[in-house]
Amino acid sequence: TNIGAGRVVAMDLGQIDLAIETGSFFAEAALKDFIATLKDSGGTAHLMGVVSDGGVHGHVTHILAAARAIAGAGVPVAIHAITDGRDVPPSSAADFVAAMLPGLAPGVTIATVIGRYYAMDRDNRWERVQTAYDAMVRGKGAATAPDPVTAVTQSYAAGATDEFIPATVIGSYAGAKDGDGFFCLNFRGDRAREILRAIGQPDFTAFDVSGRPAWAALLGMVEYSDDHNAWFATVFPKREIVNTLGEWVAKHHMTQFRVAETEKYPHVTFFLNGGKETPEEGEDRTMPPSPKVATYDLAPEMSAAQVTDAFVGAIEAGYDLIVTNYANPDMVGHTGDLAAAMKACEAVDRGLAxxxxxxxxxxxxxILTADHGNCETMVDPETGGPHTAHTLNPVPVALVGGPKGVSLRNGRLADLAPTLLDLMELPQPPEMTGTTLIVR
Structure with missing residues (x-):
């Protein structure tokens, strides 16, 4: 978002943390309405979110705070715990889940434990999403366990790390019923959209959801898309970001092209456009499908060749601005497989040539850069095991072509849009507080 905004945009994580700390979260109208509706219906509040402190898609403290507030109002709470293993170490869920238990208020239970591979898919792998849905909504899991910690440890014993923990139903949980409510605590949209479509989209057809309960209330921590807004209420509505890179280029009657394979498509469209799903005037898009493999170490080249073909085609077609994302180094880096990560980087190298x-x-x-590190650190320096998370290392930025005799200074992601506008000889909108990286 900062790349396309050309300014530092406050993260949802910080906004939510502050609201919980000050108590304003508990006074939000959407949350109060959710609680009141369930008190009237006599239903259970189902809370779904990632149970780690990675802070990329969600945060375990948000789940605990919401559960405490809802249960404190007299509404029973069933938590659907999504285990992480990508934005935190791959076998840390047992500790996170165990740490949750003492903080659970009376009336709060953990109903399911499900790896994010199933519950947070974003590549239309509906067979994965269905296993998560069946556990959360129907109470029918791929596995069962007497308690949530055992759900994790038995998966470890079977060789599955946190990301891949099968959809596990805990104890006597039997599913959701008419009059219940569903609250998604994840605050990033791309990996919440699919499961939430299955939960609430009226005309959902990707798999059979017959018998889906008549929910009394559906709530999301944030807005997940314009479509989702039709059936999900929102605690924190999105703040409008005006004059993003795409919007500014369109206002100057210039053309633009966005390309990424399906795993990263939202990053060059929805996120880059400040949370807007609709293309700008003169903005064309293409989305080669990511390969249908279990994990991307099995196909580290992913769809880089198709992305490259579209990228080169857009250059030859004369688009004024082209935004491209190569998914390989990040997606393969998350697998922790060093040899595969090397092949992923080689595939991108071939494309860039x-x-x-x-x-x-x-x-x-x-301008060639990244928004975070990953595959430059594939071995955890503390454990010696695979490193699957993002890193905090500074990322390189390179200028290919462009004016002669210039250099690039160090900067931040908010400086990238002003730099592109500089190269395109366009003025910078006043809302952009970043500055060009080009030193003349």
Missing amino acids: AVTAALEKAGGAM
């Missing part, structure tokens, strides 16, 4: 040649022929310029 073709792109650079096309760019030179067209006389264009390119």
